[in-house]
Amino acid sequence: MQFDTQAEGWLRDALAGRPITKEECACLLQFPETALEASLLRAVADATSRERFQNQGIVLGQVGVEIAACPGKCKFCSFGEGHTQFSASVMSEADILHNATRFTASGELFALFLMTMHTFDFARLLHTVRTLRERSPLGTQLVVNIGDFDRVQALELKAAGVNGAYHVCRLREGTDTALDPERRQATIRTIRECGLDWYNCCEPIGPEHGPEELAEQIFLGLEYGCFQHAAMRRVYIPSAPLASRGQISELRLAQVVAVIALATLGCRETRSIAVHEPNLLGLAAGANTVYAETGANPRDTEQDTTGHRGRDMAVCKQMLYEAGFSQLLVSQGKQVSLLETFKS
Numbered sequence: 079m080q081f082d083t084q085a086e087g088w089l090r091d092a093l094a095g096r097p098i099t100k101e102e103c104a105c106l107l108q109f110p111e112t113a114l115e116a117s118l119l120r121a122v123a124d125a126t127s128r129e130r131f132q133n134q135g136i137v138l139g140q141v142g143v144e145i146a147a148c149p150g151k152c153k154f155c156s157f158g159e160g161h162t163q164f165s166a167s168v169m170s171e172a173d174i175l176h177n178a179t180r181f182t183a184s185g186e187l188f189a190l191f192l193m194t195m196h197t198f199d200f201a202r203l204l205h206t207v208r209t210l211r212e213r214s215p216l217g218t219q220l221v222v223n224i225g226d227f228d229r230v231q232a233l234e235l236k237a238a239g240v241n242g243a244y245h246v247c248r249l250r251e252g253t254d255t256a257l258d259p260e261r262r263q264a265t266i267r268t269i270r271e272c273g274l275d276w277y278n279c280c281e282p283i284g285p286e287h288g289p290e291e292l293a294e295q296i297f298l299g300l301e302y303g304c305f306q307h308a309a310m311r312r313v314y315i316p317s318a319p320l321a322s323r324g325q326i327s328e329l330r331l332a333q334v335v336a337v338i339a340l341a342t343l344g345c346r347e348t349r350s351i352a353v354h355e356p357n358l359l360g361l362a363a364g365a366n367t368v369y370a371e372t373g374a375n376p377r378d379t380e381q382d383t384t385g386h387r388g389r390d391m392a393v394c395k396q397m398l399y400e401a402g403f404s405q406l407l408v409s410q411g412k413q414v415s416l417l418e419t420f421k422s
């Protein structure tokens with residue numbers, strides 16, 4: 079068995095602190111996930127991330143606050159108009175507060191996310207944010223995962239206490255979705271210009287996405303300076319139009335996580351790397367962040383993802399512990415020992 083010497087050189091450089099380039103990223107994604115080169119790539123990303131993030135893991139919590147036939151019509155999402163099998167529903171503010179309390183009560187969450195459909199009731203969202211901001215303990219960060227929005231709305235959200243926004247110009251945006259990639263990127267620029275933390279992700283990765291296509295999308299995150307980079311695979315949903323294309327393995331997803339970790343080595347804005355959905359392979363390949371989820375989930379066929387695809391805080395913490403992380407980074411830069419948590 080011979081090792082690719084060019085890949086070895088790039089990985090040695092990365093160990094010395096040099097971020098991989100877009101071209102190197104694409105080349106490293108050409109190796110099958112079972113190749114020796116892919117294993118070494120994951121190992122190098124793991125080592126560099128543990129040093130970069132001081133072996134601190136992060137748990138984020140997302141509450142999906144509504145379900146509707148979404149005009150985004152994303153062909154991979156269980157809520158897309160034209161193929162969704164869900165009836166519309168809205169989580170009451172009392173339930174949102176209850177779920178937020180479940181996530182934040184222990185003080186171990188880094189940030190609480192509120193997720194809506196592409197179109198959403200801005201006034202209601204603002205009201206919810208203000209209520210949460212009044213009640214959330216220990217200054218938990220608030221992040222929105224909503225449709226496109228403009229500068230005025232961004233500033234209103236920020237003034238109400240929102241710290242950041244998850245927003246992605248997805249793989250094949252405009253082809254596999256009914257949304258405009260330019261509008262998606264305009265919102266990302268708005269997020270950055272208004273001083274909100276921008277949570278980004280390479281998603282939703284399927285078997286049809288080639289190395290160059292993945293590298294292009296990954297590097298958008300660097301171009302705009304994402305606060306968090308991440309990778310997420312498309313989850314097989316039988317009723318979704320893209321179901322027949324199948325699903326990549328967690329091992330392949332971990333390979334994408336690894337190139338993201340090495341590509342962002344020089345990106346000073348990037349403070350964490352996430353893997354969606356939570357899994358150990360990604361956490362041993364450069365990711366240090368996972369999401370707990372409740373309520374609506376675009377990758378689920380259940381109305382409430384709790385107890386289904388959505389993981390809770392305890393499972394996420396346990397996963398970080400099993401992956402060897404020693405600390406949790408929680409709100410306001412504080413740390414909690416994971417090792418103590420699992421001592422009797």
Ligand code: SF4
Binds near residue numbers: 159
């Ligand atoms: S992924 Fe988001 S924008 Fe796309 S259909 Fe689903 S809820 Fe709508």
